[in-house]
Amino acid sequence: MPKVGMEPMRRQQLIDATIEVVAEVGLGGATINLISRRAGMSSGIISHYFGGKQALIEASVRYLLAKLKMxxxxxxxxxxxxxxxxxxxxxxxxxxxxxxxxxxxxxxxxxxxxxxxxxxxxxxxxxxxxxxxxxxxxxxxxxxxxxxxxxxxxxxxxxxxxxxxxxxxxxxxxxxxxxxxxxxxxxxxxxx
Missing domain, CATH: 1.10.357.10 (Tetracycline Repressor, domain 2)
Incomplete structure (x- = not known):
């Protein structure tokens, strides 16, 4: 049974890992395996929380956009x-x-x-x-x-x-x- 409150933390860990991996290898080179490994999670967790790589990338961009809000x-x-x-x-x-x-x-x-x-x-x-x-x-x-x-x-x-x-x-x-x-x-x- 998953721990209560873990989803927001794990989602953020995956977003942070995505930003780091994209910075290193670009969007084209940022694979699900590289991102999940950087986050210290299994690759299936990306599909579980985001539905796939594209949605995770979009969530990462939205995260950066949110940092521009007052x-x-x-x-x-x-x-x-x-x-x-x-x-x-x-x-x-x-x-x-x-x-x-x-x-x-x-x-x-x-x-x-x-x-x-x-x-x-x-x-x-x-x-x-x-x-x-x-x-x-x-x-x-x-x-x-x-x-x-x-x-x-x-x-x-x-x-x-x-x-x-x-x-x-x-x-x-x-x-x-x-x-x-x-x-x-x-x-x-x-x-x-």
Missing amino acids: EQSPDTPYERLMKIVDLNFSEVQQADSSTKTWLSFWGRSMHDPNLYRLQELNKRRLVSNLRYSFKQLLAPEQAKDAAEITAALIDGFWLRCALSRTNKARFAVAKSHCKKYIDDVLTLHGVK
Whole structure:
């Protein structure tokens, strides 16, 4: 008889193992056997908890996406904008295993409809969250443009840092550039 409360722990162990294995060998090389071995479990447990490798990969991507959500929304639109930038450059998003998993995921999402859907969801959520805060500070058209540009800066700077395998200082500089853009836009429009 399975122990009560073990399922969430085991699911997380498999997600963590998936992220580690994908970071080492890419999505194509991440087999059920490698993942289950890394998690210290039998290969059948993946089917039991997730139904298969594809669902486990999607769960792992959703886990990384969840790390981009705010636990509590800051009080002001400006603080919320800064928090969005902070989350996208957080320690979790800078970790070598996360960056390699994101890069593998983005590459595979061009050919996999389910992963593409998750990527589109992530992209739309980032722009929507930025636009929501900018709309409280700027005219609607300005807010729309500022949100699109800020999202592109976040993704672009993060991608450059991840691809160059730079140190934490480089991620900090990238985060600073994104925050400076927000400050500059708000100053330009007389908000700050």
